[in-house]
Amino acid sequence: MNKADLLQRIIDTLSIDLDVAQRAAQTAYEAATAEENIAENKYDTLGLEASYLATGQARRMEEIRQARAAYQQLLLREYDPVRGIQVSNLVTLEAEDGSCQQLFLGPEGAGLKIGQGEQLVTVITPRSPLGQSLLGKVEDEEVSLVLGGVRQEYRVVQVC
Secondary structure (H helix, E strand, O other): OOOHHHHHHHHHHHHHHHHHHHHHHHHHHHHHHOOOOOOOOOOHHHHHHHOOOOHHHHHHHHHHHHHHHHHHHOOOOOOOOOOOOOOOEEEEEEEOOEEEEEEOOOOOOOOOOOOOOHEEEEOOOOOOHHHHOOOOOOOOOOEEEEOOOEEEEEEEEEEE
16 A cells, blocks of 8 residues: 555545544534433433533544644655654564564554555554654664563564
């Protein structure tokens, strides 16, 4: 999968996620403002709980909207060995056990998975521990990080 196709698939996925979040926010808003959810006493918190849910859904919707906008404005850059890995690079890492994974270093949308099987690409951001470790690295360089007290070693196999 080339980076232009990957970028479009990320935008499409975020658009779908945004649509789902908008519907969830609308449903939560309707529940929060429904007449039957008006509190009858101080222990009746159904309307308050629905209001909290609606607020959370609206916040999530805005996060997705901002992530999609960041990807719509993202300029795909080719890998430059002088600068090392940067945002918009597609990186293949090999673990100590020989397994490989593809990562797209993006501005937002961490954890998003695009594709399946050997074509699976996971989106990470520079704010993540792995993303921070990758910035500036070059092909064949080792990357090491400690997660949950466990040291993990990777080798940068390919960058594009």
